[in-house]
Amino acid sequence: MTKSQLPKAYRHPYELDPQFKKSVAYFSMEFAIDQALKTYSGGLGFLAGSHMRSAYELKQNVIGIGVLWKYGYYDQTRKTDNAMDVQFREKIYSFLEDTGITFTIEVHHTPVSVKAYFLNPKHFNTVPMFFLTTDIDGNDWLSRSITMRLYDSIESAKIAQCMVLGLGGAKLLDELGYEPDVYHLNEAHAVSAAFHLYQKFGSADEVRKRMVFTTHTPEDAGNEKHDINQLNVLSFFGGVPLETVREITGIHDNVFNHSLAALRLSHKANGVSKLHGEVSRHLWGGYPNIPEITHVTNAQNQRYWTDPELDHAYRAGDGKAVAERKKTLKAGLFKVVADQCGKLFDPNVLTIIWARRFAGYKRPDLLVQDHERFDQLMNQTKYPIQCIWAGKPYPSDEGATHIFNSLIYRSYLHPNMAVLTGYELGLSKLLKDGSDLWLNTPVVTREASGTSGMTAAMNAGINFSTYDGWICEFAEHGKNAFIVPVAPPNLSSGERDDQDRNHFFDQLEQEILPMYYDRPDDWNRLTLQSMKDVNAFFGSNRMASEYYEKVY
Structure with a gap:
């Protein structure tokens, strides 16, 4: 097996269309694939789910990497007076296959085990997809809780979730012996993957050659910002020294803007409508070292x-x-x-x-x-x-x-x-x-x-x-x-x-x-x-x- 091929058990169930042979790993915090698989909250997930279905229909060389949320986003129910109530209930999916792959990432300088599950394309007509979880034996309760609730309200927990997707997703590809041509970050949640790639390939230019970034929102709340020192303490940068992080991201103050870092470490970026492309170029155009920002208008699977x-x-x-x-x-x-x-x-x-x-x-x-x-x-x-x-x-x-x-x-x-x-x-x-x-x-x-x-x-x-x-x-x-x-x-x-x-x-x-x-x-x-x-x-x-x- 070459690094351009997945292990046989996880390959696409079709001959790749020659125009879509370039290999792509698509990282997303949420995927709305089917009602039976609650790994999404809203539009970002609906979009990602449709993308995975269309990539399958077009016989594209794409795989999806996400997180297996134990409680999903939440179950929306009613209180006794019919007001909205929030319920967190464990989800169990017998159709996901245990890959047998378990590896560790560091969170707050503590080793955390991550297990990978596989969604076979035959179930929902998607490309091959992998879902990561820390809710496994051997992890302490805090480590297990990282992948329990999509978009955890506790800041440090949400940062750790992004690390599972980014650092963990990139490390999963290494565990599979697979090296895609393109690492596609669907929103900046997985930007920590860039630091794994930096260590792997040795330079920011090599990261940029491989990475692309889709921004989905002009909303300030949708562009995550955290104290760079807090991220460093949490091991967000995967062992890359803080001085080097500042050098390759161009972020020299203490506010680490995830979207800005994703832009600067990608060779191409896109907004998700024509208008949003214009808004994004205006929003980010004043910053140095921003790549070309084009647009690909969102769509849904007919x-x-x-x-x-x-x-x-x-x-x-x-x-x-x-x-x-x-x-x-x-x-x-x-x-x-x-x-x-x-x-x-x-x-x-x-x-x-x-x-x-x-x-x-x-x-x-x-x-x-x-x-x-x-x-x-x-x-x-x-x-x-x-x-x-x-x-x-x-x-x-x-x-x-x-x-x-x-x-x-x-x-x-x-x-x-x-x-x-x-x-x-x-x-x-x-x-x-x-x-x-x-x-x-x-x-x-x-x-x-x-x-x-x-x-x-x-x-x-x-x-x-x-x-x-x-x-x-x-x-x-x-x-x-x-x-x-x-x-x-x-x-x-x-x-x-x-x-x-x-x-x-x-x-x-x-x-x-x-x-x-x-x-x-x-x-x-x-x-x-x-x-x-x-x-x-x-x-x-x-x-x-x-x-x-x-x-x-």
Whole structure:
């Protein structure tokens, strides 16, 4: 076996396509592969999961490296008063194969054993994937706990998690006797891998030749920063002396910016939409020694996400068949609404859905903040409407959890409003299938890409959104989507929210509801155009190909 080949037991189950023969190891903190494998929290994982499926479909020479989270992200449940509750429950996966590979990394100058499990491509149609865990016999409790909770709220624990992915993932490849041409860091969580590579290859230039970096967020909270001395004490740099770390990263103060280090140790980087590429070049352009930052717009895997009957009707150009199938799919979603909320929704009624990770900048409760106008919309009977919310706040984010709970309590006032718990792949699919209108409300420029609206559109849901992220490359107002105008940049946050909210209400009342109920043929035409446009560019096979063309 050469270093360009995986051991036989872990090789790709297909002959590699010649245009995708360059070998790539894709590091990600989360992967949303299947409802049965809870190794993800939100959009980053959904994106990574679709990438691994498309790499398989295209016969690419890619493998995935992630972490086996014992408790997943968390299980979202309800308290006795229906408020959101957080439950951490052990996950056991009989379909993961023990590779027999165990190795050690140092965390806080203490040896920690790491075990690797293998996800066979046959289970979920992905490329070969490896998941690392420290929850094994021989480790003390603190070491075992590193891989228990995705994005642990304790800072030192989260740093250790990044080390398992980065240092551990790079070391796993050595244990496999495998040397990929490209080390792809999907976000900066795995940047510690660069220091392992530095020790292995002897120079920062050799690291740069092999490493590429995808940044997913312009949000400050998404670009991790830690005290460089704390990282050094925790052995984050894998034995590379601190003076050398400063030299090769160009970070000479005490704030270690993970994204900045990942950029400086990569030969190519990318944002995840055209707009985000521009934002990223602006954000990082003032720093010296930054590589070229291009963009590869995020996408989702059509084969996994699209309802086959809807897709058949769309390809036949049959808008009425799409509409009929949509009612059947809505009925399936509404069984969950009835089960969780005790409300009977009607498949003939326009259904608006807001569902994604709960975060402040996404403004999940934007419309509800105007109680009077929201109540008026929900209570009018000329154009009936149904609204559903779902999503997971970060478990320690009290502000986002408060918003989630305030929506639950608000829903008590309206038989046509529901808030669902358990937003994972399974529920996400039901919500995309059941949405007539997919509501997207982020503050403009703060959503790097967003992908939930793509899979909604694949399933005949119309995007109703601010002009941000991937939407800028897709939407034509009134032709395939409904877009609110961008608020002037000189407004205060309150004035901006007021203006956006009023635009959403105005479009609902004056354009969307009359079209849906009074001009169904126009609605059907708009739906078919939306499906055509989303399938033309926003499938992840295009994205996986572009990574080879533009980044690898």
